[in-house]
Amino acid sequence: MLTTKASSRIKVYYEVTKPKIWYLLVFTAIGAAFTASNLYHIPISPLTWCLVIGGVIAGSASANTLTNYNDRDIDAIMERTKDRPIPSRRIFPAEKALYFGLILAAISLVSAFAINMWAGIFMAFGLADNILIYSKLLKRRSRTNIVLGGFSGGAPAMIGYVAVTSTGLWDLGLVMAGLVFVWIPMHIWSLTLHVKEDYNKVNVPMLTAVESEKTSVRVIAGTTLMMVLFSVLPFFMTDTSGKHLFHEIYLYTAIVSGAIMIALSVWLLVKPSEKASWTLFKFSSPYLAILFIALMIDSVH
Numbered sequence: 209m210l211t212t213k214a215s216s217r218i219k220v221y222y223e224v225t226k227p228k229i230w231y232l233l234v235f236t237a238i239g240a241a242f243t244a245s246n247l248y249h250i251p252i253s254p255l256t257w258c259l260v261i262g263g264v265i266a267g268s269a270s271a272n273t274l275t276n277y278n279d280r281d282i283d284a285i286m287e288r289t290k291d292r293p294i295p296s297r298r299i300f301p302a303e304k305a306l307y308f309g310l311i312l313a314a315i316s317l318v319s320a321f322a323i324n325m326w327a328g329i330f331m332a333f334g335l336a337d338n339i340l341i342y343s344k345l346l347k348r349r350s351r352t353n354i355v356l357g358g359f360s361g362g363a364p365a366m367i368g369y370v371a372v373t374s375t376g377l378w379d380l381g382l383v384m385a386g387l388v389f390v391w392i393p394m395h396i397w398s399l400t401l402h403v404k405e406d407y408n409k410v411n412v413p414m415l416t417a418v419e420s421e422k423t424s425v426r427v428i429a430g431t432t433l434m435m436v437l438f439s440v441l442p443f444f445m446t447d448t449s450g451k452h453l454f455h456e457i458y459l460y461t462a463i464v465s466g467a468i469m470i471a472l473s474v475w476l477l478v479k480p481s482e483k484a485s486w487t488l489f490k491f492s493s494p495y496l497a498i499l500f501i502a503l504m505i506d507s508v509h
């Protein structure tokens with residue numbers, strides 16, 4: 209039986225990993241693995257499932273913990289982040305989070321390389337791109353920070369896919385990872401428009417925090433349209449025999465859910481408001497999950 213102190217320690221270290229975020233990251237890895245397994249009729253062993261799910265949890269949790277450690281100064285100032293475990297000193301000294309994040313990174317790399325070399329490479333890339341390129345290098349310097357820093361978002365899908373097969377890794381696998389990558393700008397820029405004062409307080413040049421509202425809503429609408437157009441790409445992909453990989457289930461889901469996202473972005477474009485930007489942001493995660501659910505369901509045939 210865990211003492212109250214022990215359970216609260218576990219809870220605070222769980223919180224510092226930003227679980228809401230890695231739930232979706234892990235789901236994209238599961239979706240890519242399950243879809244590849246069905247399309248190529250390759251079973252996934254329980255050990256492989258454990259290594260994929262455990263590895264991507266550890267990797268995403270590590271990245272989130274280490275970026276929280278890196279951002280502890282600005283997180284203490286922003287309203288949205290000031291109550292997080294490190295700025296609120298519920299993890300103190302902060303180096304405890306640093307060591308926790310590094311241990312998680314090691315676990316994630318061992319798990320990924322135990323799957324195969326490519327899974328290990330994608331894990332290492334995801335960690336490096338999110339922690340070093342995005343958080344350390346670009347976040348506080350460039351308004352395009354989430355573009356070069358966004359590739360890491362596709363890493364879990366690539367890990368899930370390559371855990372099953374390398375057949376189609378650089379077309380279908382890349383398209384699945386691309387669904388996440390092209391989703392990021394709309395996802396984060398709708399949020400940062402909503403909390404732009406926070407970002408300007410700490411001089412983080414998120415594009416929709418430094419551009420005018422008029423430009424920001426246009427950029428968000430444009431990236432939403434780009435994401436929806438990209439999302440129908442899987443329907444047009446075929447295997448070597450020319451057979452479509454996906455069918456109406458995926459197409460109609462992508463069209464209907466995409467139409468909702470476009471409608472929300474037009475609402476923001478026509479009538480910019482905190483409510484509209486927040487609504488678009490809150491719809492963004494379920495939307496991405498729905499696309500991966502549709503890929504999985506459509507691949508069962």
Ligand code: HEM
Pocket residue numbers: 228229230232233236288342353354357358360361362388392395396399489490493496
């Ligand atoms: C450079 C890329 C990204 C940036 C800068 C970013 C940034 C953010 C920020 C600032 C939040 C709000 C967190 C909070 O206030 O607690 C957030 C929430 C979230 N992010 Fe991202 N994100 C990125 C990529 C991703 C990716 C790749 C995924 C998963 C595939 C993801 C999933 C989520 C989820 C599920 C939430 C919670 C949404 C909600 O509360 O409804 N993010 N993100």
Ligand SMILES: CC(C)=CCC/C(C)=C/CC/C(C)=C/COP(=O)(O)OP(=O)(O)O
Pocket residue numbers: 229233264267268269271272275276279289330331334335338343347360361363364
């Ligand atoms: C395989 C692997 C390791 C992949 C890692 C992918 C990963 C963790 C993506 C998450 C990106 C993300 C939520 C960044 C948060 O930005 P932020 O730190 O600016 O958000 P904040 O302002 O809320 O702290």
